[in-house]
Amino acid sequence: MKTIQVELAEKRYPIHIGSGLFEKLPQFLEGIGWGRERRLMLVADSHVSPLYAERVLKPLEQAGFTVGQITHPAGEESKSLHTLERLVEDCIRFGLDRSGAVLALGGGVTGDLAGFLAASYMRGIPFIQLPTTLLAHDSSVGGKVGVNHPLGKNMIGAFHQPAMVVFDTDVLKTLPEREILSGCAEVVKHALIWDASFADWLMEHHRQLMALEPEVTAEAIERGCRVKAAVVSQDEKESGIRAILNYGHTIGHALESVSGYGAFTHGEAVAVGMAGAALLGEALGTATEVFPFTRELLAAFRLPTHLSPVWAEEELLAAMKRDKKAKKGAYTFVLPTGIGSVVLQHGVEEAAIREVLARLRGGESR
Numbered sequence: 596m597k598t599i600q601v602e603l604a605e606k607r608y609p610i611h612i613g614s615g616l617f618e619k620l621p622q623f624l625e626g627i628g629w630g631r632e633r634r635l636m637l638v639a640d641s642h643v644s645p646l647y648a649e650r651v652l653k654p655l656e657q658a659g660f661t662v663g664q665i666t667h668p669a670g671e672e673s674k675s676l677h678t679l680e681r682l683v684e685d686c687i688r689f690g691l692d693r694s695g696a697v698l699a700l701g702g703g704v705t706g707d708l709a710g711f712l713a714a715s716y717m718r719g720i721p722f723i724q725l726p727t728t729l730l731a732h733d734s735s736v737g738g739k740v741g742v743n744h745p746l747g748k749n750m751i752g753a754f755h756q757p758a759m760v761v762f763d764t765d766v767l768k769t770l771p772e773r774e775i776l777s778g779c780a781e782v783v784k785h786a787l788i789w790d791a792s793f794a795d796w797l798m799e800h801h802r803q804l805m806a807l808e809p810e811v812t813a814e815a816i817e818r819g820c821r822v823k824a825a826v827v828s829q830d831e832k833e834s835g836i837r838a839i840l841n842y843g844h845t846i847g848h849a850l851e852s853v854s855g856y857g858a859f860t861h862g863e864a865v866a867v868g869m870a871g872a873a874l875l876g877e878a879l880g881t882a883t884e885v886f887p888f889t890r891e892l893l894a895a896f897r898l899p900t901h902l903s904p905v906w907a908e909e910e911l912l913a914a915m916k917r918d919k920k921a922k923k924g925a926y927t928f929v930l931p932t933g934i935g936s937v938v939l940q941h942g943v944e945e946a947a948i949r950e951v952l953a954r955l956r957g958g959e960s961r
């Protein structure tokens with residue numbers, strides 16, 4: 596097992612990564628000082644619940660914890676105020692009070708949704724992230740929780756840090772291939788924004804990671820989490836450097852909302868966005884020769900780097916203007932300065948973005 600500490604100004608919490616960890620949940624809870632008097636509500640989606648809820652419930656109930664259970668429909672569409680309201684009702688009926696806590700068992704959808712439930716229920720109760728997708732090495736760390744609005748991704752949310760993250764890597768075995776590749780996109784993002792040697796390592800090990808070879812997978816998760824933890828520790832609430840974790844997300848989030856949530860996985864949308872950011876960086880002169888490597892790495896993970904003409908340019912641009920990073924309606928992008936480093940750029944010219952979208956539609960670019 597590997598443990599990484601997320602160090603924040605006013606608190607710290609562990610990320611445990613390894614095999615067979617759900618069996619040890621009672622010990623982990625004891626480790627953070629949670630006793631049996633704390634009632635727990637386990638939230639999972641309709642795919643994950645039948646696969647893994649029992650694996651979490653059994654050791655906790657055997658150790659004397661009282662655990663309620665909520666299952667929400669699987670899919671990005673569930674990251675909504677409507678689902679949140681249902682979850683709140685279930686918590687009230689269960690009698691969850693301020694001494695209770697939420698366990699978010701699942702991918703980023705459940706993590707963000709159940710995390711926001713915890714952030715808002717009775718004005719905030721603690722929660723634990725139990726990630727079950729590769730992508731959730733990103734979403735389970737850092738405390739961004741929330742739901743989508745038809746006009747924009749994650750438009751309603753909060754910063755609410757988990758008390759702990761327990762990543763039992765055994766559960767990844769049942770992930771559909773598309774979801775493995777989607778998770779690889781955020782691993783690639785962590786490498787491209789922070790660590791060129793990690794990017795080279797990913798190029799070298801992409802086949803093993805796509806096949807979920809245990810050692811390579813654990814190393815990729817650990818390295819990704821270390822990047823995320825390092826950035827979040829410096830800037831918990833995104834007043835500065837944390838925005839770099841949004842690499843590829845200006846276009847990515849626009850694509851997700853314009854396509855109605857669910858047409859693309861989050862990782863696929865971010866992959867297209869990172870290809871776009873690399874082209875834009877070259878066009879604006881923040882970097883040279885980053886697109887070929889970016890495209891090669893994304894293609895190695897069979898991730899998309901082109902944009903279908905189906906998605907209307909004007910709608911994409913309007914969504915990009917509503918991006919949370921934007922200031923006074925000016926387009927804002929995280930742009931590469933090289934492989935392994937990026938910069939936040941406000942006020943990007945619309946003409947340059949239109950040019951990039953055209954090149955992405957061409958499926959290529961040079």
Ligand SMILES: NC(=O)c1ccc[n+]([C@@H]2O[C@H](COP(=O)([O-])OP(=O)(O)OC[C@H]3O[C@@H](n4cnc5c(N)ncnc54)[C@H](O)[C@@H]3O)[C@@H](O)[C@H]2O)c1
Pocket residue numbers: 640641642643646669670671674701702703704705707727728730731733734735736737738739740749766767768769770771774777778781860861862
């Ligand atoms: N909060 C953050 O910092 C952050 C970071 C990155 C992404 N996100 C959010 O995360 C979401 C995407 O997360 P995701 O890709 O994990 O999607 P997801 O939670 O929808 O999971 C993907 C699919 O895999 C299924 N699944 C999950 N675990 C499984 C398992 N072990 N075996 C079999 N099937 C399993 C789910 O039921 C779902 O159908 C997006 O909403 C994105 O905005 C948030």
Ligand SMILES: O=C(O)C(=O)C[C@@H](O)[C@H](O)[C@H](O)COP(=O)(O)O
Pocket residue numbers: 733737739748749781833837838840841844919
């Ligand atoms: O943790 C962050 O900060 C990120 O930007 C991580 C992203 O991968 C993630 O998709 C996040 O949910 C995006 O946040 P948002 O504030 O742009 O909605």
Ligand SMILES: [Zn+2]
Pocket residue numbers: 733781844861865
């Ligand atoms: Zn993301």
